[in-house]
Amino acid sequence: MLDRDQLETFATVLKLQSFERAASHLHLSKGAISQRVSALEESLSRTLIVRERPIRATSHGERLLRYVQALRIMEAEAIAAMASGTQPGKAIQIVLGSHADSMSTWFSGILFDMAKRMAVSLQLVIEEPAAMLSMLQRGELFGCCLLYTSDAADDLLCV
Numbered sequence: 001m002l003d004r005d006q007l008e009t010f011a012t013v014l015k016l017q018s019f020e021r022a023a024s025h026l027h028l029s030k031g032a033i034s035q036r037v038s039a040l041e042e043s044l045s046r047t048l049i050v051r052e053r054p055i056r057a058t059s060h061g062e063r064l065l066r067y068v069q070a071l072r073i074m075e076a077e078a079i080a081a082m083a084s085g086t087q088p089g090k091a092i093q094i095v096l097g098s099h100a101d102s103m104s105t106w107f108s109g110i111l112f113d114m115a116k117r118m119a120v121s122l123q124l125v126i127e128e129p130a131a132m133l134s135m136l137q138r139g140e141l142f143g144c145c146l147l148y149t150s151d152a153a154d155d156l157l158c159v
Contacts, residue, residue, distance in 0.1 A: 062138050062139045096123070
């Protein structure tokens with residue numbers, strides 16, 4: 001079983017792109033941050049972070065980061081389900097991307113409705129499709145909605 005503190009530390013290092021900033025943010029020493037990430041890497045027998053500037057995830061780290069984000073969402077859903085409406089759960093932050101055209105027409109309405117019904121805090125990224133796909137692969141986006149053009153037609157893709 002994976003250690004939740006190690007997973008959250010790993011995700012924080014990547015989010016802040018620094019072991020030092022992660023240590024400050026988590027109120028731990030830089031050594032403790034390094035030990036948690038190293039222990040996680042050892043337990044998975046994989047290098048998860050490229051320790052160069054700028055710090056970034058390896059391909060295995062990108063995959064694990066997507067699982068950490070999904071775990072956070074499932075945890076928020078479980079808390080909300082167990083609270084049975086008697087106590088609001090802590091809002092979980094979800095980062096979604098969209099092409100500007102979709103956002104300006106139909107996608108913003110869907111996001112507004114979702115934010116009203118669920119305990120989520122949405123961070124929206126407006127980017128070009130290629131940039132969003134890169135961000136999705138690196139685990140920086142939980143999902144995205146983009147328009148792509150093929151020879152046959154324009155198609156909408158949401159992931």
